[in-house]
Amino acid sequence: xxxxxxxxxxxxxxxxxxxxxxxxxxxxxxxxxxxxxxxxxxxxxxxxxxxxxxxxxxxxxxxxxxxxxxxxxxxxxxxxxxxxxxxxxxxxxxxxxxxxxxxxxxxxxxxxxxxxxxxxxxxxxxxxxxxxxxxxxxxxxxxxxxxxxxxxxxxxxxxxxxxx
Amino acid sequence: xxxxxxxxxxxxxxxxxxxxxxxxxxxxxxxxxxxxxxxxxxxxxxxxxxxxxxxxxxxxxxxxxxxxxxxxxxxxxxxxxxxxxxxxxxxxxxxxxxxxxxxxxxxxxxxxxxxxxxxxxxxxxxxxxxxxxxxxxxxxxxxxxxxxxxxxxxxxxxxxxxxx
Numbered sequence: 001x002x003x004x005x006x007x008x009x010x011x012x013x014x015x016x017x018x019x020x021x022x023x024x025x026x027x028x029x030x031x032x033x034x035x036x037x038x039x040x041x042x043x044x045x046x047x048x049x050x051x052x053x054x055x056x057x058x059x060x061x062x063x064x065x066x067x068x069x070x071x072x073x074x075x076x077x078x079x080x081x082x083x084x085x086x087x088x089x090x091x092x093x094x095x096x097x098x099x100x101x102x103x104x105x106x107x108x109x110x111x112x113x114x115x116x117x118x119x120x121x122x123x124x125x126x127x128x129x130x131x132x133x134x135x136x137x138x139x140x141x142x143x144x145x146x147x148x149x150x151x152x153x154x155x156x157x158x159x160x161x162x163x164x
Numbered sequence: 165x166x167x168x169x170x171x172x173x174x175x176x177x178x179x180x181x182x183x184x185x186x187x188x189x190x191x192x193x194x195x196x197x198x199x200x201x202x203x204x205x206x207x208x209x210x211x212x213x214x215x216x217x218x219x220x221x222x223x224x225x226x227x228x229x230x231x232x233x234x235x236x237x238x239x240x241x242x243x244x245x246x247x248x249x250x251x252x253x254x255x256x257x258x259x260x261x262x263x264x265x266x267x268x269x270x271x272x273x274x275x276x277x278x279x280x281x282x283x284x285x286x287x288x289x290x291x292x293x294x295x296x297x298x299x300x301x302x303x304x305x306x307x308x309x310x311x312x313x314x315x316x317x318x319x320x321x322x323x324x325x326x327x328x
Contacts, residue, residue, distance in 0.1 A: 010275035012177055013293045021297060046210065047315025111174035129177045133185060134325075140301050141324055144308030151211025160305060161298075 019106050022136055023099065024163030029059070029139055030095055031158035032146045038088050040153055052149055055142040056091050057082045062121075062135045064101035069120060070128050071108035078121050183270050186300055187263065188327030193223070193303055194259055195322035196310045202252050204317055216313055219306040220255050221246045226285075226299045228265035233284060234292050235272035242285050 013021070033041070033056055042053045050058075061080040069075040085091050114129040124131065147157040177185070197205070197220055206217045214222075225244040233239040249255050278293040288295065311321040 010279075011175060012179065012182055012275070012278045013297070015176065017293070018176055021294075025301075046312050047318070049312065049315050111176070114176045115174075129181070130185075133177070137189075137301075137304050138324070140304045141308040141311075144305040145312050147305075148210050148213065148309050148312040151213050154211070160302070 015106075015109070015111065018132075019103070021163075022102070022132075025136060025139055025143075026063075026095070026099055026102075028158055028160065028163055029056075029143045029146075030092065032143050032150070033088070033091060033095065035150055035155055035157060036088065036146075037153070037155075040149070041088055041091075042086075044149055044153065046149065046152060049145065052146045053085075053091060054080075055146065056095070057085060059135075059139050059142065060085075060091075060094055060098055062138065064098040064105070066120065066132055066135050067102040067105035067109070069118070070113050070132065071105040073118075075118075075120055075122050077123075179270075179273070179275065182296075183267070185327075186266070186296075189300060189303055189307075190227075190259070190263055190266075192322055192324065192327055193220075193307045193310075194256065196307050196314070197252070197255060197259065199314055199319055199321060200252065200310075201317070201319075204313070205252055205255075206250075208313055208317065210313065210316060213309065216310045217249075217255060218244075219310065220259070221249060223299075223303050223306065224249075224255075224258055224262055226302065228262040228269070229285065230296055230299050231266040231269035231273070233282070234277050234296065235269040237282075239282075239284055239286050241287075 033052070036052055040052075042051055045051050058080045060082060061078045065076050065078070082094075085094055109128075114127065114132070116128050117125070118128055118131065119125055120131040126134070147160075150157045197216070200216055204216075206215055209215050222244045224246060225242045229240050229242075246258075249258055273292075278291065278296070280292050281289070282292055282295060283289055284295040290298070311324075314321045
């Protein structure tokens with residue numbers, strides 16, 4: 001992990017800490033995905049909402065794409081369909097691949113990128129940090145919904161606070 | 165809003181931006197609270213979970229207490245009971261009072277506080293930023309659950325992305 005930010009005083013959160021924060025949330029989300037039974041992952045929902053598999057696919061459309069966009073200034077369009085992912089094992093493998101890609105791109109993201117005006121996914125205006133915070137928040141939001149699905153199915157979700 | 169951080173280069177997120185981020189989430193959570201019918205706010209839940217009123221009370225136990233703790237290094241113990249809040253109007257008023265208090269304390273939080281080791285609420289070890297991020301994430305997590313409750317009740321939740 002690179003340490004170019006460690007000598008900067010008075011950072012609210014430094015770059016290494018932000019990666020740890022993001023990856024910590026990804027661990028909780030992965031555990032949430034693992035907790036779903038195969039069938040309910042792709043079929044269960046409440047109130048006409050998307051299934052948890054669909055919510056995970058939305059996250060997978062945004063996660064490493066954002067890391068790559070911040071690292072290379074090249075943004076792909078969102079692909080939330082991911083029709084090729086039809087099993088829990090495939091979703092978990094795709095999740096792990098994204099996690100590796102995020103770690104790979106992270107070292108190439110400059111500190112200046114976080115305050116730069118960008119057009120994420122070719123369509124959303126924001127700053128680097130605001131886009132990244134948005135996609136982390138979106139993951140937390142939908143994972144919280146996954147917790148309700150699990151509770152409704154009589155399954156205990158992972159602990160929210162165990163982000164390690 | 166104070167601008168002591170505006171000249172610092174290469175911040176991932178500066179202090180004014182972090183307050184705007186937090187207050188933006190609070191606006192969405194307030195809209196979520198407003199969207200609940202009075203009775204269901206205090207009685208409806210799924211899978212044995214807490215009601216949305218109880219989740220809001222947990223947020224109210226953490227929000228301005230965290231801002232005060234970071235500003236003054238004085239941490240109160242968590243009080244999630246808040247038995248005195250028995251109506252939606254009282255929860256909304258308490259929410260608005262906390263929002264005002266957060267804004268009041270914010271200017272007294274030093275940049276150094278975010279990286280300082282603290283014991284939040286007298287019991288949780290962390291850094292200033294990690295505690296603050298945790299309570300914002302906790303709000304997002306439980307608000308996402310409130311969205312499911314609303315959908316289950318046939319009510320359209322507010323837009324997640326309208327944080328202004």
